[in-house]
Amino acid sequence: MGHTRWLNEEEKRAWTAFTTAHALLYRHLEQRLKRDFGLSGLQYEILARLSGAPDRELRMAELACALVNSKSGLTYQIGQMEKAGLVRRRSCPSDERAVYAVLTDEGMALLERAAPGHVGLVRELLIDVLTPDQVRALADGLGEASRRMAAGPGEASPPVADGTTCSGPGPEVAAGLDA
Amino acid sequence: MGHTRWLNEEEKRAWTAFTTAHALLYRHLEQRLKRDFGLSGLQYEILARLSGAPDRELRMAELACALVNSKSGLTYQIGQMEKAGLVRRRSCPSDERAVYAVLTDEGMALLERAAPGHVGLVRELLIDVLTPDQVRALADGLGEASRRMAAGPGEASPPVADGTTCSGPGPEVAAGLDA
DNA sequence: GTTAGGTGATTCAAATTTGAACGCGCCATT
DNA sequence: AATGGCGCGTTCAAATTTGAATCACCTAAC
Structure with missing residues (x-):
């Protein structure tokens, strides 16, 4: 391991296209979600993930892992969304430490209104x-x-910076309004 | 235009892979940069862009555009990096409003130390x-x-939320230590 | 039964990002 | 040479993110 293998022209194009496309696309999506529904991109993803989960609920850690977000960040956002009535917290009887984030009917309704435009934009732009x-x-x-x-x-080198290794069912986005 | 055209299975896989891969990869890169060089991902990109620019300098707006970042965000980061001696501000004689961000020798040196590992990781993980x-x-x-x-x-619908439309030479990443 | 080792979630302060508002200099019209 | 429209960079407060504690609880070994 001496001299670095730099990226050739095509690889460089691929890499910049990857990051640029992501940044540009995410900007569009966020803007639209915020303007039309007062949702951030992360909030939309939370709704989407929960909508596709069994009983429309997921444990905080699972959700954080699926979203590739920090646990503390998720705690904050779930707090915001709980205030807004989009999700609800439920503690687990069998494990007192665990907390489930549950999608409320209101949250589901909002997702159903937001999803068409969101998916439409993903389709149109990508x-x-x-x-x-x-x-x-x-x-x-x-x-x-x-x-x-x-x-x-x-x-x-651990990815999440928290102690989590992220295991479980992986990114098998279910059938619902996710994506 | 009535019923939404949802994503089929493969499109859904593509979309989630796209966002997930980006998030995961960016997390790794940031972690490594921070640990080894005290740099954030954005700061690295700033160094890289400047290194590939004529005279190693770029106007604030151009840079913001190239990075797909807000102007105010860039002002902040350039401020941080200036404190750290990585870049320097220079005002333009012909246009008093304009400000150039200039890569210092120290900034260039840091980039040269950071680049091999960074590119290596991009290569390895992607x-x-x-x-x-x-x-x-x-x-x-x-x-x-x-x-x-x-x-x-x-x-x-404007992308940058600021008044900027982002024109100019586009993402033609030059030859240097960018990527 | 107790204790050590983890895991799950939250808390907290510090760092960063966001978007609107601002101040100022360029420039084409008047 | 004044005027208005604008683009450029900065400022500012509010919202969000980050990462290191922290606290509570489960589990397995003593």
Whole structure:
């Protein structure tokens, strides 16, 4: 391990396109969600994840892991959304430490109103711009990369900075209004 | 335009892989940069962009645009980095309003130390996980998506929330230590 | 039964980000 | 040479994020 293997032109294009596209797209999505529904991107994702979960509820840690967010950050956001009546906290009888975030009917209703426009924008700005081959490449290539990073980075170094290693059912986004 | 065209399974996989991979990857990169060099991801990108610019300097607005960041956010970060001696501000003689952010020798030196590990990680966690075809698909597909979003979103809606429309040379990452 | 080791979630202060408002200099019209 | 429209960078308060404690609780070994 001496001289670094720099990125060639195409790899560089891929890398900048990846980060730039993400930043640009996320900006659009957030803007739209905020303007039309007063939701942040993270809040939308929380609603979406919960909507696709059994009984529309998920434990804080699972949710944090699925969203690739810190636990404390999630605590904050769930607090905000609870104030807004979009979610509710429920403690687990079997494990007194655990807390479930539960999607309320109101939260579900809001998600149902927000989802069409959101998905529409994702489609318009990303999916429909890509060829079917490119869509498959994203799904396969980035899926594989995600899987490896979520598991264990070759040598060491924990991802979440909290003590969590993130295991469980993985990113198997269910059928609902997620995405 | 009535019923939403939802994402099919593969499109959904692509979309979640895209966001998840980005979040995971960015987390790794930030962690490493912070631990080894005390840099945030944004700060690294600022150094990289400046290093690849003519005379190692860029106007605040250009830089903000290239980074897909808000102007005020950049003002803050440049302030931090100036304190740390990594960049310097220079005012433009011909246009008194304009401010250039200039990479200092110290900033350049830090970038040169940080770049190998950073690029190495990008390669290990993303590039080398992908097939050459997938790399090309990212470059082409996401490049096209970025281009469209940077330009004008079909109908309306400004991206940067500031008054900026972001024009100029576009994301043509120069030869240096960027990426 | 108790204790050591973790895990799950929250708390807290500090750092950062956001977006609107501001001040100022450029420039095309009058 | 005045005037108004604008683009540029900064400022400011509020919202959010971060990461290191902290507290409570479960679990397995003593």
